[in-house]
Amino acid sequence: MGLNLADEVLEAYGYAKENITITQIGTGLINRTYLLSPFAEEHKYILQNINSEVFTSPQTIASNLRAIADYLSFAYPDYLFIKPVATTEGEEMAYIQHEYWRMLPFVPNTISLDVLADPKQAYEAAKQFGKLSRLLDNFDAGSLQPTIPGFHDLSLRYEQFNEALNQANDGLKHEAAAQIENAINHRYILDYYISYTHRKDFPNRVMHHDTKISNVLLDNESYEGICVIDLDTIMPGKFISDLGDMMRTYLCAYSENETDLTKIKIRLPYFEATIKGYLAEMKSILTETEKELILFSGKYIIYMQALRFLTDFLNGNKYYPTDYPTQNLDRAKNQFKLLYEIAINEKELQNIIEDNLV
Incomplete structure (x- = not known):
């Protein structure tokens, strides 16, 4: 992720490169995914670029997730549903240089496997x-x-x-x-x-x-x-x-x-x-x-x-x-x-x- 683009994306969520560590993670072929570790916070975040060639209407993704998150928070408030973190302007995605980005909370003490072993x-x-x-x-x-x-x-x-x-x-x-x-x-x-x-x-x-x-x-x-x-x-x-x-x-x-x-x-x-x-x-x-x-x-x-x-x-x-x-x-x-x-x-x-x- 180029520094200029990173700066703009981070700014959309209230961060600057001076106060955060960025690490590329994941093995998916569709979206680029990064782990964000703010220096002054205990929480970490996942930053993901949405591949608009595959997902031609990223707004549809955001709309679907919002509707499901609203329903689950009302009907099953204890269920852990990972919904996007809002930008500083209250949006569910950041649109930077013709690309869509979203930030998600990182769930600690968990693992995502690429291969089943048991x-x-x-x-x-x-x-x-x-x-x-x-x-x-x-x-x-x-x-x-x-x-x-x-x-x-x-x-x-x-x-x-x-x-x-x-x-x-x-x-x-x-x-x-x-x-x-x-x-x-x-x-x-x-x-x-x-x-x-x-x-x-x-x-x-x-x-x-x-x-x-x-x-x-x-x-x-x-x-x-x-x-x-x-x-x-x-x-x-x-x-x-x-x-x-x-x-x-x-x-x-x-x-x-x-x-x-x-x-x-x-x-x-x-x-x-x-x-x-x-x-x-x-x-x-x-x-x-x-x-x-x-x-x-x-x-x-x-x-x-x-x-x-x-x-x-x-x-x-x-x-x-x-x-x-x-x-x-x-x-x-x-x-x-x-x-x-x-x-x-x-x-x-x-x-x-x-x-x-x-």
Whole structure:
């Protein structure tokens, strides 16, 4: 962060570079994040630049968070919901040199993990995401606006895949032939989802939409869940968005960047912990249709992510950062392998779900 820009951003919150330490933190690919440590205060803060290429309407994020924070402070005043610190002018964001910034309170004695090392961590994270949705069960999800329109819309993602396929050159299509076939053969996942959308007991809820482990704060000693963070994508959606993304990111010991597909396996203890944690909060409010779709949520999100990686490869790697030309194709292979692992373990996975719905 350039010093001139830093000066202006800090001034918006009443600080100057002479009385504060700035440290870049975080591993996210979307927003730049910094830890602010004022010399004269006990409290620390998180300063974050909002990527307006991804979030084209940062004001929508602020509006959504304000509405949710107001509701939770009234209905559940003891719940820790991390809302932005106001600027000196009372704004929820600072707009400096065509960039949006926000400051958040730093929560002491907590840790944010990049990698799961124990099923207990999966349980605590799933429980926290479930808790937020449960507390917002009576909140009007329709009052929120999408911060990324179509983010988890599988119909849109399949349409984008078809568009990329139609315009891609023959070389790319030849290189990706096996994964293109995979994408088309799994289209039944989209058809299955569509068959459920008419059901009245498949409601829109307030969903986080990005439930990777790094978006939960855990106690740095006990690893007990403390709260959910990184709320840019909180918006209306189906429960499958959150639970499915947990399955996609918690169940395998390796990320989508792993190219040795023999390593892409489902860890049953992590699946069981995720289901236990989520249902500990959500079982009482899930509808019968939602209960039917618990395992399907993993298929839905994993297939969507495979499509997105494949689409980006066919488009010439324009969206996801890559380290080599075929990385997005390798990521798609990885996700289709994970989808296969769900399929071959389906009976055992469904039994775990049934046991935890009793």
